[in-house]
Amino acid sequence: MKTIDPSSLSSFAPTGTVRVGINLGNPILANEDQTTKRLYGVTIDIANEIGRRIALPVQLIPFKTAGATVDAVKTGDIDLVFVAIDPVRGADISYTPAYIQIEGAYMVKAASPLKVNEEVDVAGTEIVVGKGSAYDLYLTREIRNASLLRAASSQAVIDDFMSGKGNVAAGVKQQLENDAKRYEGLRMLPGRFMVINQAIGIPKSRALYESTTAYLSSVIEELKQSGFVADAMKHHNIQGAKVAD
Template sequence: MKTIDQPTLSSFAPTGVLRVGINLGNPVLANEDPISKNLYGVTIDIANEIGKRISLPVQLIPFKSAGATVDAVKTREIDLVFVAIDPVRGADISYTPAYIQIEGAYMVKVSSPLKTNDEVDAAGNEIVVGKGSAYDLYLTREIKNAALLRAASSQTVIDDFMSGTGNVAAGVKQQLESDAKRYPGLRMLPGRFMVINQAIGIPKARANYESTSAYLSNVIAELKQSGFVADAMKRHNIQGAKVADQ
């Protein structure tokens, strides 16, 4: 097990507490108990394991979207985030290798003439996406003809869609499948439009961030190889995702 030296640790967690941004916009990663408000999920398990390894208390700070979590990195409110790897975010964030891969999918109403993913990027189509999400950033680069309509968060995409916004909803496949149970008359387009690689990110603004990133990358490799990530996914009943390739 690789250790972390004191200068790197002091830069990594300057307050003496590991402040971890938790993205509640993706149910594959984390969730909040509606009664107790306790956070649970794969990312919480990983965060606590990192805290144990570096002998620091962990403070879990929930956010409603990935975009809000990334903003908190830029303002130095948090020390570590669990977000999708994306080159735009990479300007400010240093990533570990991915620990989980998630599929991005499209959902339409049953009455829609759209049958395949390839048909979505056409003039006249309007795709509802969660603002600042990994698939928002991806589709912003890739979509050439359709329009993107941004919902406040990933959780509100289908609510906006069902209220009359757009004719295609885009998001994490598991989130869309869960939303389809709340609303009748929806169907998923087959396959996926992207694979979302989820990783740990730390702010590049910190001194010694390269050493911290190398340490965390080693931890992620160990957690994948040991079965820790797979066990966490099984424990939290995560479907529609897989442990990222070694």
């Protein structure tokens, strides 16, 4: 097992506690018990394992959206985040390899003429996305003819869509399916429009971020190869995702 050197450790967790940003906007990664407010999920398991390996306490700090966790990285208020790899975010965040791959998908109303993903990017189509999400950033780069309507969060996409905004809803496949259970007359377009690679990120503003990223990358590879990530996904009954290659 690789160890982290003391100078990198003090740069990584300057307060002596690993402050971890937990994105509650993606139920594949993390959730909050509505009664106890206890956080649970794959990312919590990984965060606690990192804390165990470096012998530091872990403080879990929940955020409603991935964008909010990224903002906290920029201000230095957190030391580690679990977010999708994206070149825009990469200006401020240093990434490990991916640990989980998640599919981004489109949902439409049952009467929609749209049948396949390739029909979405046309003039007149309005796609509802969660502001600052990985798929928002991706679609902002890739969509040429359709327009994007940004909901306040990933959780709000289906509610906005069903209130009359847009004619396509975009998001993490599992979350769309879960949110759509509150309504009738919705269907998912087959397949996916993107693969979302989820990774650990740390602030590039830290002096020794490169050596810290190298250490965390080795941890992630160990957790994938040992079956830790797969076991965590099974324990939390995660569907619609797979351990990254």
